Amino acid sequence: MKILAIETSCDETAAAVVENKTRILSSVVRSQVKEHGMYGGVVPEIASRRHVECITAIVKKALKDAGETMGSIDAVAVTAGPGLVGALLVGVNFAKGLAFAADKPLIPVHHIRGHIAACYLADPPASPPFICLAISGGHSHIIAVDGYTRFRVLGRTRDDAAGEAFDKAARAMGLGYPGGPAIQAAALQSADDNRYRLPNPKVEGHPLDFSFSGLKTSVVNLLHNAGQKCEAVDINALAAAFEKTICEALVVRLTAAALNTGMKTMGIAGGVSANLRLRGMLTEAAAQNNLDLCLPPLWLTGDNAVMVAAQAFYEYEAGNRAPDELNAVATLSVNYQNPAVFAV
Ligand code: KG4
Numbered sequence: 001m002k003i004l005a006i007e008t009s010c011d012e013t014a015a016a017v018v019e020n021k022t023r024i025l026s027s028v029v030r031s032q033v034k035e036h037g038m039y040g041g042v043v044p045e046i047a048s049r050r051h052v053e054c055i056t057a058i059v060k061k062a063l064k065d066a067g068e069t070m071g072s073i074d075a076v077a078v079t080a081g082p083g084l085v086g087a088l089l090v091g092v093n094f095a096k097g098l099a100f101a102a103d104k105p106l107i108p109v110h111h112i113r114g115h116i117a118a119c120y121l122a123d124p125p126a127s128p129p130f131i132c133l134a135i136s137g138g139h140s141h142i143i144a145v146d147g148y149t150r151f152r153v154l155g156r157t158r159d160d161a162a163g164e165a166f167d168k169a170a171r172a173m174g175l176g177y178p179g180g181p182a183i184q185a186a187a188l189q190s191a192d193d194n195r196y197r198l199p200n201p202k203v204e205g206h207p208l209d210f211s212f213s214g215l216k217t218s219v220v221n222l223l224h225n226a227g228q229k230c231e232a233v234d235i236n237a238l239a240a241a242f243e244k245t246i247c248e249a250l251v252v253r254l255t256a257a258a259l260n261t262g263m264k265t266m267g268i269a270g271g272v273s274a275n276l277r278l279r280g281m282l283t284e285a286a287a288q289n290n291l292d293l294c295l296p297p298l299w300l301t302g303d304n305a306v307m308v309a310a311q312a313f314y315e316y317e318a319g320n321r322a323p324d325e326l327n328a329v330a331t332l333s334v335n336y337q338n339p340a341v342f343a344v
Pocket residue numbers: 010135136137138139162163164166167178179180181184270271272273274275276301302303
């Protein structure tokens with residue numbers, strides 16, 4: 001079975017063809033990072049317009065690279081939420097038209113379920129049950145993946161997502177957008193992770209939850225106070241302290257969730273899971289606690305359509321098809337059971 005998948009939930013226009021769950025026939029990703037960079041973050045209106053401009057060419061290229069046509073594709077899948085509604089609508093409407101015209105089943109995919117599915121394509125791959133840390137620009141969740149379409153959220157951020165915290169802190173430090181890779185690069189230049197002390201992003205009484213906004217505020221305050229006193233700030237050391245604080249919080253909670261639930265495997269997913277310090281710290285934590293660790297390849301951590309296709313196979317097997325009224329939804333729990341939730 002071959003699935004053509006489309007992803008437009010944020011600032012990447014992506015299409016891919018995957019055969020029988022794991023055989024990647026093509027993957028095309030067109031990033032808008034340059035367009036949004038000058039504004040220091042994603043501008044939703046610009047994102048939607050860029051998706052409209054390039055989606056036809058991206059889908060055509062994904063089919064061509066795979067050596068397929070719509071006639072040889074068995075189903076179309078599309079990210080229908082969560083994400084920026086205007087951006088999502090471009091992919092959703094394109095996929096609806098394509099599936100209708102070619103008379104193929106249409107499968108709606110939850111963006112975070114898609115990110116988690118990158119773990120099924122890792123080497124070695126994970127398979128449920130496992131504990132997954134889903135960390136992107138919009139999400140920071142610790143999720144028990146009980147089955148391919150069954151999830152429990154065990155911990156979550158109370159305010160900013162991990163990627164959002166990286167992006168906002170990088171902006172305050174003058175490091176540019178996207179903030180995660182910029183902070184990682186600056187931190188690698190620093191020999192001292194402990195020069196600055198930042199608050200632990202904990203939530204009293206909820207050991208698996210995070211609160212990243214206080215961390216971001218303390219970076220902003222530190223820079224502001226130093227500026228007022230005309231003191232220099234070692235930005236590389238501040239980036240290192242910030243990255244270390246976030247990574248420690250993520251690693252402690254993911255490991256605790258695995259030990260609490262008795263699950264033997266930990267996985268990571270989403271744009272922030274590309275972070276090299278996080279990967280190193282998790283590798284150590286897994287070894288210390290005798291847990292398996294699934295690290296998807298870096299090219300599958302950011303938004304792409306391969307992961308959407310990978311999840312779509314399991315949605316298809318579970319009988320999940322798009323309702324005729326398929327719409328885009330900005331927020332949606334990862335644990336919905338009926339795809340009718342996408343028809344609001
Ligand atoms: O999953 P993703 O590509 O898009 C969303 O669904 O949001 O995640 C994007 C986020 C951005 O906030 C970006 O700064 C962050 O992932 N990111 C990183 C790294 N690479 C990307 N954060 C930390 N370290 C990285 N190496």
